[in-house]
Ligand SMILES: NC(=O)C1=CN([C@@H]2O[C@H](COP(=O)(O)OP(=O)(O)OC[C@H]3O[C@@H](n4cnc5c(N)ncnc54)[C@H](OP(=O)(O)O)[C@@H]3O)[C@@H](O)[C@H]2O)C=CC1
Ligand SMILES: CC(=O)[C@@H](O)[C@H](O)COP(=O)(O)O
């Protein structure tokens with residue numbers, strides 16, 4: 001029986017993780033859960049999965065959850081300390097990191113520090129603090145198992161191969177909901193249009209990132225740290241059908257890819273059960289009936305976020321921290337109706353332009369760069385939002 005802690009249990013990934021757990025009751029046990037604000041769903045999850053510990057964002061929400069749960073036998077905590085307790089819970093074999101944004105960094109680090117393996121969906125953790133997170137995982141001898149579909153595909157395509165034989169990684173991108181649209185039509189797109197991803201049902205923030213192609217930029221940086229491959233050997237290829245989830249080119253010219261229907265339960269199950277595969281009862285990939293698989297290069301002029309992410313990755317140090325924080329602020333402003341879609345990359349560029357270069361040695365280096373970038377990004381949102 002594998003014991004799990006799940007950070008972000010009420011989100012899109014968290015719910016899919018629990019669906020996998022539900023399908024394999026003899027294989028997994030939920031030891032601890034962490035939610036944000038959705039106490040109604042958190043209460044349902046506690047009733048169904050009976051963890052010993054649950055944490056939510058604030059004391060008020062913890063009180064509300066306690067009221068909903070009555071005399072259920074579960075410890076209820078809140079805030080950073082609560083999330084840390086979930087990450088470090090006793091007897092846990094694997095911590096699933098599935099909060100959204102840089103909020104996931106500290107609990108993920110706490111899990112690694114406590115000697116837990118991590119199944120990582122929260123890509124922002126590696127974008128904002130890649131050098132620190134990978135160093136701590138290596139020092140503690142812990143594994144970071146990818147959940148993100150592309151990185152799971154790369155991981156699966158590298159198993160049984162020597163890492164020194166890898167020539168380049170190719171991340172596939174759906175192109176998002178605005179792939180075919182001219183730039184002139186992107187000015188007035190709404191949050192509702194931006195979150196309507198053609199192939200995947202996901203949380204709002206990552207859906208907007210897919211629409212700007214920042215998601216792919218974040219994934220390039222995530223791959224750089226997960227697989228220790230320099231960004232100049234990581235390419236992006238638009239593949240609108242999201243069937244080929246990514247590929248690895250080897251020095252002999254062989255290209256090994258992983259395919260499957262677009263359903264996150266497949267990479268989630270792989271991360272939970274690795275090195276085993278679970279017999280998932282899902283619709284099967286039928287290539288004879290599938291749409292033709294097509295590929296095209298990304299358009300960096302219409303979607304400059306991808307180019308900005310490469311720039312930040314090449315600059316290194318705290319530049320990706322600033323990129324990530326600025327993007328989080330800009331996406332939130334867009335979702336809140338305070339910033340037009342096309343201003344998202346402008347906010348990120350404004351923050352990166354004169355950001356003080358810094359190295360990442362300790363958590364404080366990341367937290368202070370993140371805080372500075374957020375202040376500067378808010379100022380850019382004020383300017384660019386008003387300019388409309
Ligand atoms: N969805 C997908 O298919 C994929 C997602 N990912 C990555 O996985 C992560 C999660 O994505 P997704 O599930 O779509 O996101 P969702 O928005 O659906 O869920 C986010 C989760 O994080 C919690 N949360 C939000 N803010 C905070 C906070 N400040 N502190 C603590 N918890 C918080 C939410 O709690 P609540 O709802 O209770 O407020 C919820 O449980 C992201 O990093 C994303 O990039 C990667 C690949 C695919
Ligand atoms: C499901 C998943 O892994 C997402 O990160 C997905 O890849 C988003 O799709 P895009 O390729 O449009 O960014």
Ligand SMILES: [Mn+2]
Nearest residue numbers: 148149150219
């Ligand atoms: Mn992905």
